[in-house]
Amino acid sequence: MNGPDERGYYGEFGGRFVPEVLVEPLRELEAAVTGAFADDGFWSEYKRLLRDYVGRPSPLFEAKNLARRSRGARIVLKREDCNHTGAHKILNTVGQGLLARRMGKRRIIAETGAGQHGVATATVGALLGMPVEVYMGAEDVERQSLNVYLMELLGARVRVVESGSRTLKDATNEAFRDWAATACETFYVIGSVVGAHPYPMLVRRFASTIGEEARVQCRQRFGRSPDHVVACVGGGSNAMGIFAGFIDDAQVRLWGVEAGGHGLERLGLHAASIGAGTVGVLHGARTLVLQDADGQIAPTHSISAGLDYPGVGPEHAHLARTGRARYVMITDDEARVSFERLARLEGIVPALESAHAVAFAERLAGTLPADAIVLVNLSGRGDKDAVRFALARAATAATA
Ligand SMILES: *Cc1c(COP(=O)(O)O)cnc(C)c1O
Numbered sequence: 001m002n003g004p005d006e007r008g009y010y011g012e013f014g015g016r017f018v019p020e021v022l023v024e025p026l027r028e029l030e031a032a033v034t035g036a037f038a039d040d041g042f043w044s045e046y047k048r049l050l051r052d053y054v055g056r057p058s059p060l061f062e063a064k065n066l067a068r069r070s071r072g073a074r075i076v077l078k079r080e081d082c083n084h085t086g087a088h089k090i091l092n093t094v095g096q097g098l099l100a101r102r103m104g105k106r107r108i109i110a111e112t113g114a115g116q117h118g119v120a121t122a123t124v125g126a127l128l129g130m131p132v133e134v135y136m137g138a139e140d141v142e143r144q145s146l147n148v149y150l151m152e153l154l155g156a157r158v159r160v161v162e163s164g165s166r167t168l169k170d171a172t173n174e175a176f177r178d179w180a181a182t183a184c185e186t187f188y189v190i191g192s193v194v195g196a197h198p199y200p201m202l203v204r205r206f207a208s209t210i211g212e213e214a215r216v217q218c219r220q221r222f223g224r225s226p227d228h229v230v231a232c233v234g235g236g237s238n239a240m241g242i243f244a245g246f247i248d249d250a251q252v253r254l255w256g257v258e259a260g261g262h263g264l265e266r267l268g269l270h271a272a273s274i275g276a277g278t279v280g281v282l283h284g285a286r287t288l289v290l291q292d293a294d295g296q297i298a299p300t301h302s303i304s305a306g307l308d309y310p311g312v313g314p315e316h317a318h319l320a321r322t323g324r325a326r327y328v329m330i331t332d333d334e335a336r337v338s339f340e341r342l343a344r345l346e347g348i349v350p351a352l353e354s355a356h357a358v359a360f361a362e363r364l365a366g367t368l369p370a371d372a373i374v375l376v377n378l379s380g381r382g383d384k385d386a387v388r389f390a391l392a393r394a395a396t397a398a399t400a
Contacts, residue, residue, distance in 0.1 A: 002247065004315075008197020011321060013314035016196040018284045022176070025183035030198045032103045037205065042098065049094050050209065053127065054084045058210070060217040063376075065345040066362065073365040073372035076226065077348070078214045078242060080379050087306075087351060087380030088210060088238045089120040093189060095206035097124035100187030107182070110189045111135045111175040113168035114305030115147025116384075117191030122156035124189075132156040135175045137167040144305075146387060168309070169297055172283060192235025193313035196284030200313050204240045211245025214375060226375035228364060230255045232356040233274070233327065234306045236313035238379040243325065253326070256316060257360045259302035260329035267292065271300040273312040274320045274327040282311035288320070303332035304352035304385070330356040338362060339382060351380035 008014045016026060036042040050056040059079045067075040080088040100108055108130050112118030118134040125132030134151055138160050141148055151158050164170035179188045193200040193207070218225055229246050231239035233256040246252040261270035270276065273288050280289035282297065290298040290310040302308040319325035330338075335352055338359035343349045350358055354377070361376040368374070 004197060004201055008201070010315045010318035012279075013285070013287050013317040013321075014197055014200060015286050016284060017281045017286060018196050019180065021180040022183070022196070022284075025179065026196055026198070028103070028183075032099060033198050033202050036099055036102055042102065046095060046098055049098075050091070054090050054094065055082060056209065057213045057217070058082050060214065060221060063342070063346050066342065066358075067365060069341075069345065070362045070365040073227070073368035073370065073374050075361055075365050076218070076373060076375050077378045078210060078375060080210060080238065080377060081348065081350065081354070081381035085120055085123055086383065087116060087120070088207060088241060089117055089191065090123065091209055091241070092191070092203050092206045092237060093117070093120040093124045095202070096187070096189045097128050097130070099202075100130065100189070101128055103187065105187040106130070106185045108132045108187050108189055109135065109175055109178050110191065111168065111171040112147075112191070113137075113140055113171070113308065115140065115144040115151065116306055118156070118158070119147050119150045119154070120191075121189050122151040122154035125156055126154045133159055133178075135159045135161055135171040135178070137161050137165070137171045139166040140168065140171070146384065165299075192237040193240045193315060194235040194283050194285065194287075194311060200285065200315055203237050204244060204315065207237045207241025208244035210238065210241035210377065211243060213245075214242060215245035218373070218375065222373060225249050225252050226373040227251070227368070228253045228255060228372070228374045229377075230257060230357050230361045230364065230374060231377035232257045232259075232307060232353045232379060233312060233316060234259075234271075234309045234353065235311070236316045238377050240313060240315060242375070242377040243319075247324070254319070254324065255360065255364070256325055256327040257356045258327055258329045259304060259307035259356060260331040260334075261301040261303070263331060264329065267298040269301055270329070271302045271308050271310065272329045273310060274316060275329050277312070285314045287311050287314045288317045303335060304356065306351065306353040306380075307356065328360055330359045334359045339385065343382075348378070349382040349386060350378055351382045352385045354379045355382070
């Protein structure tokens with residue numbers, strides 16, 4: 001199965017659960033997407049920017065030192081950490097930026113949690129000369145001063161949201177409110193394969209560059225597809241992107257790795273929406289959601305900001321339901337160990353998000369024969385996390 005039905009459903013998940021005022025803007029977006037995706041000119045512009053601006057194709061690197069330690073299968077990294085701005089998110093924001101321009105929109109809005117999607121959107125705003133406003137919860141603004149600075153440096157305006165829990169879900173509500181009032185002139189850039197139809201489908205299409213490249217690279221290097229593909233799952237865009245290259249290949253096992261935080265014992269300690277969620281509606285789509293008995297969205301926790309999200313893209317919920325992909329979890333502590341190990345053994349500092357995928361790949365590789373191939377999506381680089389750990393260490397030293 002490749003793509004939702006005409007109403008935007010992947011099996012029982014997806015759809016369009018939005019207020020009346022947003023139905024028309026979503027239809028307009030859907031029509032524009034249909035036109036753009038059928039237009040070779042749109043794709044040649046997109047591909048040109050991926051090559052010259054983002055720096056693609058990203059390399060495929062065999063992590064032999066890591067594999068030797070795991071005593072099992074070969075481990076191969078798809079190096080999304082090498083992208084301009086340091087993660088896969090730019091693939092999506094470049095694509096949506098071009099859509100915004102094609103639709104004649106004059107202004108871009110986005111919501112951001114930790115600020116990574118905000119920075120990727122601000123980057124594209126600067127590139128295309130479009131004003132960007134990013135909604136961000138006040139709590140997150142305090143915690144993520146580096147990304148707030150970067151967004152402003154790139155010319156974006158950061159709109160601080162003081163309502164509710166002052167985090168991502170409140171920022172999302174404000175962004176929806178803005179869009180409902182200004183849809184004629186505004187393009188809303190969503191940061192993962194989440195939200196109302198057609199967002200999950202169009203974000204997947206932009207991210208699928210990862211899987212398409214990896215498939216060709218594996219063919220050239222190994223003469224075949226990998227046996228296993230592993231990616232971390234926040235909203236699910238880097239995972240859907242790499243899965244897209246192999247999903248029609250029934251022999252390739254697909255693994256999504258969720259943030260286990262401090263463990264799945266109770267709500268609030270983790271962000272494993274598939275592992276521990278129930279069916280609900282979040283950000284305009286029916287999907288698996290971490291919620292309490294009253295249907296209130298639960299607080300989440302992960303050491304990695306990018307995985308700290310109480311829902312998951314509807315296509316992942318469907319892949320979990322059908323069994324085409326399997327979803328597992330890695331705790332904060334396990335991710336931290338793999339973060340340090342990849343740095344030490346391969347000279348690559350991964351994003352903490354990506355370290356979740358690496359941790360599971362190490363565990364999996366240890367159970368497999370030496371000629372098996374495990375492909376891992378290294379979704380981003382870890383400078384942002386290294387800065388945080390360095391500041392925490394300095395603070396500890398200062399109080400000691
Ligand atoms: C944002 C982010 C993620 C999580 O987002 P997905 O949509 O699940 O891919 C994972 N890795 C990195 C490096 C990120 O910045």
